[in-house]
Amino acid sequence: MMKYIVDNKIRRTCFCSVILMLFLIPSASLRAQTGPSSMKDSATIKVKMANAGMYPMFFPYNIGDKWHFDSAYTLKDGYRIYRLWIKEPRQQRMIVRNPSMNINVPGASIPGPQPVFLLKAGATVIVEGDANDPLFLTVKSADKEINDYEKYRSVAKKMEAERWEIIKSIYKTADQKASPEQDARREAIDSSLSEWQKTFVKQHASSYAALEVFSWYYYLINNREASNTLAGFPEKVRNSVLGKTIKTELDNVGVTSEDRVIKPFKAKGLDGNMVDIAAMKGKVVLIDFWGSWCGPCRKSHPHLKAVYEKYKSKGLEIVGVAVENGTKEKQQESWKKAIAEDGITWLQVLNNRETNDIAKEYGVKVFPTKILVDKNGKIVLRSVGDGNELDEKLAELLD
Template sequence: MRLTGTLDPVYNLRYVDSVNVSYYNNRLLPGGGRITVSVPVHNNRFSAWVPPLPAGDRLVLRLRYPEMPDSAGRILDVGGVSLMTGDSIVELSIGKGTYNPRLKKFALKADVVTGEQNIARLAYLGAMRLRNNITDTLRKKLYEKTIDSMAYNTAMQKASELRDSIDRDFIIRHPSSLQSLNILETIIGRYLNKQGGWNASGNKRLTEIDNLLQALDRSLRDSEKAQHLITSLDRAREMKLIPFTGIMPDGSVFDVASLEGKVFLIDFWGSWCGWCRKSHPHLKELYEKYKDEGFEIIGIGEEFGTGKEQWDRFRKAIAADGITWPQILNDPARQDVVSDYMVQSFPSKFLIDRNGKVVLRVLGDSEGLLDAKLKELFGK
């Protein structure tokens, strides 16, 4: 992929001396690895070659400056320019955007001139940005108490419907766009993460997702990513346990097959996740209450950093939280359990019954749902 661009020589953009293009993917580059390409800027132009990468993944372009005069009008480039792999050539035009009087800075404006996949993605992000402005305004009004909670909830529901409409319309209008596949992944994850279990949204929502998958061009629908999404949906419908093994902190191998015939909970968490760790005291209470009935818990950690850093953080959190049930660290190079279960939010918990069926999938603050389901299964 060749990435080129022109910088408008205004304000502090004239001082940009290099451009960095970074690629992150914990599945492809486990342990927090990244690929970064850095190229100089000459006469307000740059050109970079990005190595072959999975189509549809995210790139971030950032501008680099030497020291600038204090009088230079700072451009807001925090977060950089979000791009996507999949085009052979992408041409950008970068300039100053609107002025932010509060920060006394200009925003960074980047237009995709050439690159079909990225042009389509930019159109989607623009539409979604307008929708996000609505929700940001509503949250501000609620905070300032210029809107009551009932009106706020009604307006937020309409904003959610607008988001869904933007997603559906984009996929139907862009059946060959990699962004459509990314949107579908988000829609499926949003559906699977509904409180109360995989089927909380009902067959209507599943039918809609199936129709959107069928709307994709055949080549896109046959891609590895699309097939993974389809498999995940089929598993959700069947409510089946997905077999997995993993390495525990003591170096031994854990196999979920060892829990066959038991009621058990799979807890996806990380040392960095505050809500995950806040749930551990309650899990300890449930474990003490039901372990004599055969109840078990298996924790699956998702950590950032290198292999040793991951294990150090994971072990430290296990000890600090006083966890006594088995724990494994997710290792995409071995088996990506997080991806297999399509976990997009942490904590995520899966309750498995004695027949190996997923009877509950919950995320976040799930104490009430989990308590009720365990009481139903164990009768106390």
């Protein structure tokens, strides 16, 4: 199942966009940061790499919504020694600007996978390898949790490398579109990575490393399952900044999870009339969160059209909530164009991040997300993608 993810609050911004931005920044703008004043608020990274002098290297990280790009180092015994600010443990990316690893497209360069490791205050991490193969650098530390995370990465980065090779092959084609075989292989890799993440979390539930891995998929699984997984971590891990952030977001999603009464909203529809969820009590309502930019969302529309035709006369109402990007004018244009192209006939509203952020209120991070509400206003299904469970639940409610 393909999924599009936006606005991961824990990361505070889409890391893909950040990395792309970094590759477009001139080297001179990567100013060295003043080093931390003490070991308790810093970590040390020792880097020894073949061909390191050929490419700029730096470490991006966010503190208090401000991005830092540390590139200053000292030399000792053949190692580059970096000291980075850190309070809470974090997944730390290391950017090696090796252009041969990128995909060049008109006006931009898409960076390839980069090394990432767990970093903790007071810890020392040793990174070794070849700058021409940065994804497969070795990471060592005396800290057990950092080494635990490296066990996860040792498997995950092989999958990332295979997926990246598929993406590169797609961009080499004339139309830059994936073949059915390529799509199937990417989905298989994503599925394997998801299973490995869950396995790792179960095997290392007492380690902070597992919480970092959990942070990459908790919003893709059932809210109850995610909440139970979080509850299984030790109190110290749950009470970390990351643990508390995940808890808050799960609580927000829980308001619109299965067996809860729907949280009503009103918004102006495509025809200018108000769409009021509360006024639809007595009908089965399917709320579909989508976007014109989301391939899987658009691919699901023919199925939704068939569902709507089958059940409209039996009391089904569908409300599409489109989440668009760009200026207000651009959002309106993209939204209306997609509706016309896809032949959508059910109710539609445009999400407004400034005054009526329905997606945020419903804790939607992944697209498409569908929420099915029964005639009494109770949520009976919250699903990601376009799975069979929707058809099964509709048949149960309306056939």
